[in-house]
Structure formats: C-alpha cells, structure tokens
Amino acid sequence: xxxxxxxxxxxxxxxxxxxxxxxxxxxxxxxxxxxxxxxxxxxxxxxxxxxxxxxxxxxxxxxxxxxxxxxxxxxxxxxxxxxxxxxxxxxxxxxxxxxxxxxxxxxxxxxxxxxxxxxxxxxxxxxxxxxxxxxxxxxxxxxxxxxxxxxxx
Amino acid sequence: xxxxxxxxxxxxxxxxxxxxxxxxxxxxxxxxxxxxxxxxxxxxxxxxxxxxxxxxxxxxxxxxxxxxxxxxxxxxxxxxxxxxxxxxxxxxxxxxxxxxxxxxxxxxxxxxxxxxxxxxxxxxxxxxxxxxxxxxxxxxxxxxxxxxxx
Numbered sequence: 001x002x003x004x005x006x007x008x009x010x011x012x013x014x015x016x017x018x019x020x021x022x023x024x025x026x027x028x029x030x031x032x033x034x035x036x037x038x039x040x041x042x043x044x045x046x047x048x049x050x051x052x053x054x055x056x057x058x059x060x061x062x063x064x065x066x067x068x069x070x071x072x073x074x075x076x077x078x079x080x081x082x083x084x085x086x087x088x089x090x091x092x093x094x095x096x097x098x099x100x101x102x103x104x105x106x107x108x109x110x111x112x113x114x115x116x117x118x119x120x121x122x123x124x125x126x127x128x129x130x131x132x133x134x135x136x137x138x139x140x141x142x143x144x145x146x147x148x149x150x151x152x153x
Numbered sequence: 154x155x156x157x158x159x160x161x162x163x164x165x166x167x168x169x170x171x172x173x174x175x176x177x178x179x180x181x182x183x184x185x186x187x188x189x190x191x192x193x194x195x196x197x198x199x200x201x202x203x204x205x206x207x208x209x210x211x212x213x214x215x216x217x218x219x220x221x222x223x224x225x226x227x228x229x230x231x232x233x234x235x236x237x238x239x240x241x242x243x244x245x246x247x248x249x250x251x252x253x254x255x256x257x258x259x260x261x262x263x264x265x266x267x268x269x270x271x272x273x274x275x276x277x278x279x280x281x282x283x284x285x286x287x288x289x290x291x292x293x294x295x296x297x298x299x300x301x302x303x
Contacts, residue, residue: 008207054171
C-alpha cells in the first residue's frame with residue numbers, strides 16, 4: 001500500500017460520482033491517469049482488499065422488509081459443513097463463524113433477508129432441514145441505529 | 154417506492170457486476186438495451202429514493218490490516234437511545250441495530266488493531282454502563298449482495 005493506494009481506498013470507501021465517466025473524475029482528483037486508476041482497482045479486486053465493487057442497497061427499501069440475524073449453535077467440527085450449506089441460500093447475504101461468549105452459544109451467524117414473516121419462517125425451516133441444527137435464535141432488526149461505510153483513511 | 158422490473162435488473166448488475174471500464178453505465182445500458190442516459194437517470198432516482206445507499210467499493214477490513222468484530226450488549230429499554238448515541242459516536246462503529254433479543258444492541262466495530270478495539274470496547278462499557286460481548290469472526294462462509302429480482 002503506497003500513498004496512491006490510500007488515496008484510491010479513500011475515494012472508493014464512500015460514494016463514487018454518478019456520471020458517465022466516474023473513474024476519470026476520481027483519477028483527475030487524485031492526479032493520475034484513468035488507466036492507472038483502473039489497473040490499481042483491478043489489483044485491489046484480485047487481492048481481495050476490494051471485495052465487491054458496485055451498489056450498496058438498503059435492504060428494507062429493496063423489497064426486503066424482514067431482515068433477521070440468524071444465530072445457530074454448531075459444534076466446531078461441523079461448522080464448515082453447515083456454513084457452506086448456508087452460503088448456498090440466496091436469501092442469505094453474510095455468513096460467519098464467530099467466537100461467542102458462554103451465555104450466547106450460537107456461533108454460526110447468517111443474515112437473512114425476506115419480504116415477509118411467512119417467507120422468513122419458510123427460509124428458517126429450510127435451513128433447519130438442510131443443516132440438521134435445531135438450536136438457534138432469530139434476532140430481527142427492530143431499528144437501524146447506525147449504518148455507514150467505514151472510513152479507513 | 155415500487156421497483157420496476159428494469160430497476161431490479163439495474164440493481165442486480167450494479168450490485169454484483171459493476172463494470173470496471175471507462176464508461177460503466179454505457180456497458181450496463183448495452184446489456185439492457187437502453188441508453189446510457191436512461192440508466193444514469195434511473196440510478197439517480199434509486200439513489201434519491203434511498204434504495205441505493207452508495208456506489209463504491211466494499212472493502213475487506215482484515216485484508217487492509219484492520220481488525221473488526223461484532224459486539225452485543227444488553228441495555229434497558231429506556232436507555233437504548235442514549236447508549237446507541239454514545240456507541241454511534243465511535244468512528245469505527247459502522248452498523249448498529251436494535252434487535253428483539255435479551256442482547257438488544259448489536260454493533261460492528263472496526264479498528265486498526267485488536268488491542269485498540271478492546272480499548273474502545275472497555276471505554277464504551279464504562280460510558281454506557283453495560284457489559285459488551287465481542288464476537289470476532291473466525292471464518293467467513295459468505296459475503297454477497299442479495300438479488301433483488303425475485
């Protein structure tokens with residue numbers, strides 16, 4: 001990561017200009033050629049620093065009115081199998097295995113997006129069937145208190 | 154706002170396949186058989202209506218050398234706003250949700266190092282008067298945008 005890389009992350013961590021040639025605008029602001037910018041962004045995508053490029057959507061405004069965090073209790077030896085099964089669900093956006101405290105032993109987390117309570121119940125039923133895990137908690141988001149993108153630099 | 158079929162098609166391309174070329178919206182327009190101006194105008198509406206939060210890079214904090222964790226705490230119902238206000242002031246807190254569980258406030262914290270993260274958590278515990286449980290990820294199985302065209 002050099003100074004230029006940091007400048008590029010700075011430009012991409014927020015909202016890029018909505019114009020015909022957004023990269024050219026960014027490149028101009030940084031003071032490099034558009035080509036150079038595109039090749040550096042390509043490198044960021046290859047090495048995974050930029051995981052995804054594009055629109056970040058507000059789930060609740062895109063038809064997903066019921067958004068829940070599903071936390072399942074799984075033995076570590078069986079976590080990969082269950083995690084990979086969950087990853088295959090198109091209604092799940094994020095899935096992580098986490099280190100959890102004793103009083104919250106649900107270590108496999110999945111963010112589930114549905115358009116109704118009925119749909120959510122159906123998805124959970126399919127998850128339980130697919131993984132064989134019966135110990136879980138459904139934590140619905142009642143209110144978004146904060147949602148911003150991280151400012152790294 | 155009610156999303157049209159075209160909106161959903163645009164959203165799916167914008168979310169998962171944003172072209173890394175000089176004129177990305179012209180490429181999207183070609184794929185949809187409409188003009189670049191039409192795509193830009195539609196995206197403008199989707200942003201103004203709040204459907205699109207932003208267009209940019211989703212950055213992997215760990216790969217950039219940062220530490221991140223999911224935190225949970227239990228706060229009395231009448232203190233939720235006050236506690237959330239204190240937590241939200243922290244620059245590294247990017248998501249904070251009120252949830253329907255005994256642990257009712259769940260937030261993500263990103264910091265330059267685990268040590269700094271722990272320091273911030275300890276400080277927040279004092280300021281909100283509640284214990285905070287940190288649950289860092291051990292493995293990632295999926296991070297992807299959900300399709301809107303269902």
